[in-house]
Amino acid sequence: MKQIRNTAVMEALSEDARAYGIKLLAPELDKEPSSLYGELNPYGDQGKAKLSFDDAIEAMRTMHKFTALELAANSLGKRVCPMDAMPDKEDVRDEMLDDCKLLREFHEAIRAGEHPNYVRKLFNAIHNELDQSMKAYDIQHERRGN
Secondary structure, eight states: OOOOSOHHHHHHHHHHHHHHOHHHHHHHTTOOHHHHHHHTOTTSOTTTOOOOHHHHHHHHHHHTOOHHHHHHHHHTTOOOOOSOOOOSSSSHHHHHHHHHHHHHHHHHHHHTTOOHHHHHHHHHHHHHHHHHHHHHHHHHHHHHTO
C-alpha cells in the first residue's frame, strides 16, 4: 500500500471536512460522501482513493478553512497570507494592541511546548493581525492626506 507523504496536510484537511460535515461538502465537490470519506482518510489505501489538488482547493474554499494550505506551504518553506486583511478595529493603535496579544500567546505556546501545528496557527494569525495593522495605518494616513 502506498503511504501518503504529507500526513499532517491530509489530517488537517480531513479534520476540517469532518467539522464542516462531509455530507455537506461532498455535493459541493460533485462526490458521494462515501467516496469523499475514503479520499480524505490519510491512513487509507492511497492506491484506491485520492483527493485531487483541485478538489482540495475547492474543499478549502467551500469550508473557508485553510489549515491544510498553510501546512503545505510551510512544508515547502513558504507562508500563506490573506490578501484581503481588513482592520477589525477603528484605530491603528487598537490593531497594534491585538498584535501584541497574539505575540504573547505565541511565546507562551512555545514555552509550554505546544504542538507545532498550534504554534504555526498562531504564527499565521500574527501575520494576519500585522497585515490588518498595516492596512489600518494606510487607511488612517489616507484620511489625513499623508
